[in-house]
Amino acid sequence: MEMNDKMNYKHYNKFYDHFDFMKYRNVFFTLSAVLILLGIVSLFVFKLNLGIDFSSGTRVDVQSNQPISIEKVDQAFRAMHYDPERPVISGTHKNIATVRINKELNQHQIAAVKSKIKDQFGIEPNVSTVSPQVGRDLAKNGIFALILASIGIIIYVWIRFEFLQGLTAVLALIHDAFFIVTVFSLFHIEVDILIIPAILTIVGYSINDTIVTFDRVRENLKLSRRRLSTIEEIGEIVNLSIRETLTRSINTVLTVLLPVILLMIFGSESIRTFTLALFVGLITGVYSSICIACPLWAVMKVRYLDRRKKKRTVQTQAE
Amino acid sequence: MVKKGPIFSFFALIIVLGIIIGFAVNPIIHRVNLGLDLKGGFEVLYQVKPLKAGQKIDSDTMSNAVAAINKRINVLGVSEPNISIENGNRIRVQLPGVKNEKRARQLLSTTAKLEFRDYKDRLMMDGSDLKPGKAKVAFDEMNKPMVTLQLKDPEKFANVTKKISSYPSIPNRDNVLVIWMDYKKGDSYQKEVGKKNHKFISDPSVTSELNTSDVQITGSFTMQEATTLKDLLNSGSLPVRMDEIYSTSVGAQFGQDSMKETIYAGALAIAAIMLFMLAFYRLGGLIANITLVIYMAIVMGVFVGLQAVLTLPGIAAMILGIGMAVDANIITLERIKDELRGGKSVLSAFKAGNHRALPTVVDANLTTIIAAAVLFVLGVSAVKGFAVMLLISNVVTFLTSVYGARLLLGLLVHSRVLNDHPWLLGVKRRDIRGNE
DSSP states (O other): OOGGGHHHHHHSOOTTTTOOTTTTHHHHHHHHHHHHHHHHHHHHHTOOOBOGGGSOEEEEEEEBSSOOOHHHHHHHHHHTTOOBOOOEEESTTSOEEEEEESSOOOHHHHHHHHHHHHHHHBSOOEEEEEOHHHHHHHHHHHHHHHHHHHHHHHHHHHHHSOHHHHHHHHHHHHHHHHHHHHHHHHTTOOBOTTHHHHHHHHHHHHHHHHHHHHHHHHHHHHHHOSOOOSHHHHHHHHHHHHHHHHHHHHHHHHHHHHHHHHHHHHSOGGGHHHHHHHHHHHHHHHHIIIIIIHHHHHHHHHHHHHHHHHHHHHHHHHO | OOOHHHHHHHHHHHHHHHHHHHHHHHHHHHTOEEOHHHHOEEEEEEEEEOSSTTOOOOHHHHHHHHHHHHHHHHHHTOSSOEEEEETTTEEEEEEETOSOHHHHHHHHHOOOOEEEEOTTOOEEEEGGGBOTTOOEEEEOTTOOEEEEEEBSOHHHHHHHHHHHHTOOSOTTTTSBOEEEESOOTTOOHHHHTTSSSOSSSBOOBOOSOOOOSEEEEOSSOOHHHHHHHHHHHHHOOOSSEEEEEEEEEEOHHHHHHHHHHHHHHHHHHHHHHHHHHHHHHHHHHHHHHHHHHHHHHHHHHHHHHTTOEEOHHHHHHHHHHHHHHHHHHHHHHHHHHHHHHTTOOHHHHHHHHHHHHHHHHHHHHHHHHHHHHHHHHHOOTHHHHHHHHHHHHHHHHIIIIIIIHHHHHHHHHHTTTTTTOGGGGTOOGGGSTTOO
16 A cells, blocks of 8 residues: 555655765765774873773862862862862852862761861862772773663664664664764763763664664665665665655754753753763764664675675576 | 544543643652752762671671661661662662761761770670660760660679779779770770870779679760760671772752752753744644653653652753653654655544554664663662663653654544644645645
């Protein structure tokens, strides 16, 4: 019954209706390759600015009702004989200062710091300490979670779709996760524990986009009822599917991006890392689903079909 | 021909839902457990170590330790404490909203092994000779706080005091019963006695044999110190040593500010999403917005019902979840629009759109659920709160954005008010096939 349904979408004119996503696939692939290379170089050169969650030491968030100056915070800590790393001032009223000390304070020292800072700045500060062992465990745990989630998703997509789509979906995912890390490394933004839920949310979210597009690819393949084998034929299906789902992809990313941007501007300082990671991930998520996952799948699928065809030809000749 | 029945049902349903939500909102909001990053408070991860050489740290030791910690927390009166064993040899304690952090931390990690020794540090009696739970704070004749204890066996105390009073040397110096808390090898009374901040609690001199079961510890206690000592003695000593390896404490004001800022941002975000949906999908958007309100109420209700703890990442997950719930609406509404443009009637476009959007929504949400489940199993503290919220959001999305929206829009579709008015769903007449 749905045979001529395919034509419906073509009829409706949108500005991207004639954009050939497959034609520019090599541009996209090159762009992503360059970004990944940039990330690798950046990780070697700038490394990651690991917060105490993943290393060790003490972090103190000083808050006040008035704007805080770096000097004042610095002095306060030096008066207690601590050697603070250069404090970072944040907050809409410049009234929050974050200080790192390369030492794990014990419970008595924490109590002393808290009361001194409260006396001086008026508000009880936040103090966190992490020992090296715990920091290592957290990092290990995070990477383990990421791998486990990826495997789960590959298996699910493999069952629901096909292995090649699962594989390309996960490649796109890793691409997104890695790009978040790249941005944090390039701009030297402190990485704390919340980057793990952020990356995993992006994993879950970016897979959404990819799935929705693959879903349409699968449907259009069924509708076309022809045996497709060349890159042009499969590419046409991919193009059609991307176009058909593009409004949805853009609208959805807007509805998720809206809260993330608002959280970034007005939300609490404590989850800034989190919202920033989400922001980066959401944008690369849409890009990778449309411009990487689908074309990459088309290329891999054609190669796979070619190889199978050759194998068959060889077999027939042997007989 | 407009049918009135479905329209009546539509408004009746909305009014009933509105009333239910209106009544449920207050009790739900008041029952939300706030995490320590919103309420202030602290969280400590302890590495459990043997108290003496050869002691094994097994699951029995761990659960004994947790039981002892629980008793101590009860003393503090924290409303939502959370104690969990991690990795088999770590204990995580979360105390949101605790008032006096310094006291709480001291109370938690002190081993609280009470010992009575003589001037040469020989052990005379220890905590096991006390009647459990009988320590009290009292006042001496100078009205200074002191701690009173009861012994199990007055005879033993008589023997001890007899022995000490009989030491033949300088009075007030050697005839002392030194009371130690957490005596460590190498500590010595002779070394400590001259110091101003000595490690032992007190060193009363004993001049005669005392045949009693009531013992008083007088020292230069403040009221708080006396209370802490009493509480420690009553909750019993810890069977293990606990070292802090991770801690985080949030000031109450800090927490409140974070919550206010995040909720403000969230409210703006919800308003922005709703406007967007209205502008883009018209009546479809309105229905999506109605289901969004129901969604938020259910998510909070389930969250409170599970007694989960709301953390800052949890609020973020909820706001994010709203975006994802709307995604289900968008997928369906886009499909319906596509079908309408293809020239189908409103009714068959509605049916076909829902039918074809469902597998997409299922696939998209299940993959997110996989990621959230992994986070839930592996994550700790704040991350876990995030995962719980993400899981609930995803499941509730099916209920509201898929079935709820289908039901509401279905009523309007069946009433036929939408016939000939495709613009109500955001479709331009000239985009419809055959209308060029």
